[in-house]
Amino acid sequence: xxxxxxxxxxxxxxxxxxxxxxxxxxxxxxxxRVLLTGVSGxxxxxxxxxxxxxLDPEAGDLEQAPAGPSRPGExxxxxxxxxxxxxxxxxxxxxxxxxxxxxxxxxxIHERVRRALEAAAVDVDGSRDPLAVSGGQQQRVALAGxxxxxxxxxxxxxxxxxxxxxAAATVRRAVLAASAxxxxxxxxxxxxxxxxxxxxxxxxxxxxxVLADGxxxxxxxxxxxxxxxxxxxxxxxxxxxxxxxxxLTVVTGASGAGKTTLLRSLAAERGxxxxxxxxxxxxxxxxxxxxxxxxxxxxxxxxxAAADAQSxxxxxGLAHLAEANPHRLxxxxxxxxxxxxxxxARPDVLxxxxxxVGLDGERRAAVLALLEEARxxxxxxxxxxxxxxxxxxAGSRHHLGGAPSPARxxxxxxxxxxxxxxGASDEPxxxxxxxxxxxxxxxxxxxxxTLCLIGILAAVGSYAVSTWQGGLLALLPTVLLAPLVxxxxxxxxxxxxxxxxxxxxxxxxTALLGEAPALSGEAWLLGLKEACRIxxxxxxxxxxxxxxxxxxxxxxxxxxxxxxxxxxxAVVAALVRAGHTGRQWEIITSTRVLRGRGGxxxxxxxxxxxLALLVDSLRGAEQQALALDARGFATANRRTWALxxxxxxxxxxxxAVAALLLVWPALAQLLWASLPG
Amino acid sequence: MTRMxxxxxxxxxxxxxxxxxxxxxxxxxxxxxxxxxxxxxxxEGILAGIWFLPAVLxxxxxxxxxxxxxxxxxxxxxxxxxxxxxxxxxxxSGLLQGGGVEIGFLIFAYRRFTLPVAMLGGxxxxxxxxxxxxxxxxxxxxxxxxxxxxxxxxxxGALLCGALGWAAVRALxxxxxxxxxxxxxxxxxxxxxxxxxxx
Numbered sequence: 001x002x003x004x005x006x007x008x009x010x011x012x013x014x015x016x017x018x019x020x021x022x023x024x025x026x027x028x029x030x031x032x033r034v035l036l037t038g039v040s041g042x043x044x045x046x047x048x049x050x051x052x053x054x055l056d057p058e059a060g061d062l063e064q065a066p067a068g069p070s071r072p073g074e075x076x077x078x079x080x081x082x083x084x085x086x087x088x089x090x091x092x093x094x095x096x097x098x099x100x101x102x103x104x105x106x107x108x109i110h111e112r113v114r115r116a117l118e119a120a121a122v123d124v125d126g127s128r129d130p131l132a133v134s135g136g137q138q139q140r141v142a143l144a145g146x147x148x149x150x151x152x153x154x155x156x157x158x159x160x161x162x163x164x165x166x167a168a169a170t171v172r173r174a175v176l177a178a179s180a181x182x183x184x185x186x187x188x189x190x191x192x193x194x195x196x197x198x199x200x201x202x203x204x205x206x207x208x209x210v211l212a213d214g215x216x217x218x219x220x221x222x223x224x225x226x227x228x229x230x231x232x233x234x235x236x237x238x239x240x241x242x243x244x245x246x247x248l249t250v251v252t253g254a255s256g257a258g259k260t261t262l263l264r265s266l267a268a269e270r271g272x273x274x275x276x277x278x279x280x281x282x283x284x285x286x287x288x289x290x291x292x293x294x295x296x297x298x299x300x301x302x303x304x305a306a307a308d309a310q311s312x313x314x315x316x317g318l319a320h321l322a323e324a325n326p327h328r329l330x331x332x333x334x335x336x337x338x339x340x341x342x343x344x345a346r347p348d349v350l351x352x353x354x355x356x357v358g359l360d361g362e363r364r365a366a367v368l369a370l371l372e373e374a375r376x377x378x379x380x381x382x383x384x385x386x387x388x389x390x391x392x393x394a395g396s397r398h399h400l401g402g403a404p405s406p407a408r409x410x411x412x413x414x415x416x417x418x419x420x421x422x423g424a425s426d427e428p429x430x431x432x433x434x435x436x437x438x439x440x441x442x443x444x445x446x447x448x449x450t451l452c453l454i455g456i457l458a459a460v461g462s463y464a465v466s467t468w469q470g471g472l473l474a475l476l477p478t479v480l481l482a483p484l485v486x487x488x489x490x491x492x493x494x495x496x497x498x499x500x501x502x503x504x505x506x507x508x509x510t511a512l513l514g515e516a517p518a519l520s521g522e523a524w525l526l527g528l529k530e531a532c533r534i535x536x537x538x539x540x541x542x543x544x545x546x547x548x549x550x551x552x553x554x555x556x557x558x559x560x561x562x563x564x565x566x567x568x569x570a571v572v573a574a575l576v577r578a579g580h581t582g583r584q585w586e587i588i589t590s591t592r593v594l595r596g597r598g599g600x601x602x603x604x605x606x607x608x609x610x611l612a613l614l615v616d617s618l619r620g621a622e623q624q625a626l627a628l629d630a631r632g633f634a635t636a637n638r639r640t641w642a643l644x645x646x647x648x649x650x651x652x653x654x655x656a657v658a659a660l661l662l663v664w665p666a667l668a669q670l671l672w673a674s675l676p677g
Numbered sequence: 678m679t680r681m682x683x684x685x686x687x688x689x690x691x692x693x694x695x696x697x698x699x700x701x702x703x704x705x706x707x708x709x710x711x712x713x714x715x716x717x718x719x720x721e722g723i724l725a726g727i728w729f730l731p732a733v734l735x736x737x738x739x740x741x742x743x744x745x746x747x748x749x750x751x752x753x754x755x756x757x758x759x760x761x762x763x764x765x766x767x768x769x770s771g772l773l774q775g776g777g778v779e780i781g782f783l784i785f786a787y788r789r790f791t792l793p794v795a796m797l798g799g800x801x802x803x804x805x806x807x808x809x810x811x812x813x814x815x816x817x818x819x820x821x822x823x824x825x826x827x828x829x830x831x832x833x834g835a836l837l838c839g840a841l842g843w844a845a846v847r848a849l850x851x852x853x854x855x856x857x858x859x860x861x862x863x864x865x866x867x868x869x870x871x872x873x874x875x876x
Contacts, residue, residue: 013856013857014856014857014861014862014865015853015856015861015864015865016856017869017872056682056684056857058682058859059684059856059857059858060857291848291851325851325852325853326852327851327852327853327854328852328853455764455765456765459764459765459766494760495760498760498761498762499762499764501762502762502763506814506815509718509815509818510815510817510818512718513718513719513818513819513822514817514818514819515817515819526817530816530817534814537764537765537766537813538762538763538764538765538766539764540764541757541764541765542757542764545757545758545764548758550758566681566683566686567681567686567743567747570686570687570689570690570747571690571747571750571751571754573687573690574687574690574691574693574694574751574755575694575751575754575755575758577694578694578697578698578755578758578759581694581695581697581698582698585695585698585699585702589702600702600705601705601706601708601709603706603709606699606702606703606705606706609699609702610695610696610699610845611845611848611849613695613698613699614692614695614734614845614849614854615849615852615854616695617691617692617694617695618688618691618692618738618849618854618855618858619854620691621684621687621688621690621691622684622687622688622857624687624691625682625683625684625687628683628687629683633683634682634683
């Protein structure tokens with residue numbers, strides 16, 4: 001093992017005036033366990049990136065660049081939000097990305113993934129969707145992804161700050177157990193839960209200046225402010241959710257208990273009158289719709305509103321940023337801005353999803369002060385939260401799902417019994433298998449390339465349609481074969497409706513704008529022919545695609561056809577994450593509608609929401625790039641693929657179907673022409 | 678310089694995926710111009726440029742060969758999988774639109790990323806897409822209407838793709854989301870130069 005060394009590194013990221021790292025010296029000997037702490041904005045994450053060797057000279061000014069890893073995955077990196085790191089459609093496939101990038105042989109990939117999932121205490125089946133498991137589970141999947149490359153050092157960026165106390169404790173135990181014998185560097189503003197496992201604490205100040213560095217007890221003696229006091233217990237849970245003017249209510253419950261769903265259904269139910277109810281989503285950036293901080297607080301034309309806006313800005317400590325772009329603010333500043341922007345609209349009810357998650361003590365206190373201010377203004381405030389400090393400040397508490405554990409604080413659950421999720425007592429299936437299907441159909445056994453071939457050859461064949469009779473005949477095989485693919489009548493109707501609708505629209509266009517006299521009988525028959533032709537063009541492909549799995553398509557394109565590996569992996573990741581992207585779009589558009597930015601169909605709303613989704617996607621891509629590069633993606637031009645892309649006898653049948661669809665429309669035309677009469 | 682870094686690849690596909698999702702909501706725009714298109718179908722071409730936006734955004738942001746094509750292909754594939762009406766035709770459109778925008782930037786050797794180049798990319802994409810739609814979707818349309826459709830396509834490609842895309846990149850630059858990307862570096866240089874002059 002080698003040590004990690006930063007030797008006077010200077011780093012100014014593009015877009016910042018001041019260097020984020022200003023000649024930092026830091027040496028971490030092999031096997032040491034170090035905690036980097038300090039307030040938000042002190043540069044903990046940047047130091048971790050530097051230690052990981054992932055500062056990109058194309059993205060800023062870099063001097064005294066630290067050496068990169070000597071092999072893929074030598075230094076494992078975990079991010080604050082594990083959802084950003086997900087690139088695989090299943091838990092096991094996600095953990096396999098690193099070994100695939102390192103071009104390991106297939107049996108070894110399977111062996112390493114099985115061991116890594118076990119070592120990271122992932123206790124769901126390997127076939128689960130990693131974007132659909134709890135945050136704690138997701139972070140352990142990310143841990144497994146790093147462990148699969150047998151890292152010498154583990155670098156963790158606030159790995160538990162998005163999690164409730166129990167999930168955080170589980171992740172900590174998994175991290176500490178899996179890191180035995182490795183170098184471990186953790187960035188976290190919570191010292192206490194890690195304390196007894198550390199060799200050293202480094203306290204960072206602004207610009208990543210080292211304020212203190214030494215053994216834990218020594219540093220804590222010198223800087224007593226690092227020790228946190230336990231919050232008071234807070235109100236006991238009530239069976240009813242109370243939404244009352246001047247009352248701060250918290251909704252608690254483990255992740256996955258339905259807190260966010262509850263808030264969203266409240267918003268849908270009671271938010272019909274514009275401005276009467278606002279919901280600040282977990283990511284405050286999803287709330288913004290103006291290009292300046294002041295613009296978020298509403299129309300400046302009304303003097304009373306402008307005075308109120310100014311006083312809100314002052315109290316939130318954002319007055320000096322009034323002209324800045326909301327998206328350029330730090331995480332804590334964005335939270336405060338979203339809250340005062342909501343207050344400026346004077347809603348009767350203010351809902352907030354995890355308003356303090358990921359914030360350090362000082363920033364959390366500032367958010368709490370604003371929530372108390374909202375309450376004192378007579379607003380009904382409802383916050384979904386697992387933050388014990390926020391719970392302690394609430395006037396009422398409603399708990400979702402099961403009885404709450406007696407003391408949900410970080411310290412008290414840190415050393416509980418071995419980590420197991422309820423109901424997961426059986427050993428999970430950790431094999432890498434194809435992505436499971438909802439209701440298996442015969443066509444599912446086809447290689448994705450065969451499914452593509454069917455659609456493409458059918459489209460080519462459809463050009464032979466030249467009369468309406470031939471067109472109707474041409475559709476026959478598609479109608480007969482469709483039941484082998486389609487999973488349900490309803491699903492089929494849903495999927496084929498746009499195709500048929502556009503065929504009808506094309507018939508109309510042709511009847512109206514063709515060479516024949518508009519809307520004459522002849523023009524309509526020409527329209528019918530066009531409708532049949534376009535259906536024969538589109539429908540077989542659309543139907544075949546319902547059996548297509550994008551992960552298997554990636555294996556076929558990358559593993560079998562040897563298309564460039566990195567773009568293939570990137571595209572598959574984007575398609576796998578499409579559902580997640582859709583959820584962000586839903587949050588962004590519904591927030592805009594609630595904030596009175598027009599209805600769901602207004603061009604202004606759609607344009608603004610698209611821009612907001614792009615900001616979200618670009619920032620997500622940045623995090624994903626870090627996670628992937630920490631797993632050897634930068635050099636993965638020649639990688640291996642965990643699952644083979646096989647052609648079987650079924651593909652011979654599929655190929656025959658493709659050939660049939662290619663020639664059938666032409667045959668149907670001939671057949672029709674040869675009929676007597 | 679022309680090598681695609683990991684972030685370049687991921688940003689390109691992320692732009693495509695974001696539009697692939699947003700496009701599902703864009704159908705509403707067609708109902709807005711419904712009265713116009715009911716009376717005169719080729720007027721639908723006035724919205725065509727919107728569908729090439731992923732390509733022009735990716736080219737302006739990533740500034741490397743292939744970014745536009747990759748983004749547009751992802752958007753098209755996603756549209757096809759999520760329920761587009763043109764099936765594999767959508768992927769052909771994606772290739773032509775992404776390829777058209779690439780040609781626009783290739784003419785200037787991927788050295789100029791200005792408004793006129795973005796508009797040129799949009800126009801080439803529109804022309805290629807028109808050829809495809811003319812022969813695959815509207816072969817029976819009379820040439821008069823087909824040429825009117827082309828005119829709408831070209832105007833839309835220049836404005837809704839080129840100009841709107843360019844404006845969107847400016848707006849994204851202001852949010853800081855492009856700081857780690859080539860488009861952000863220009864902005865950074867300008868800003869720092871302005872600060873030096875002011876001081």
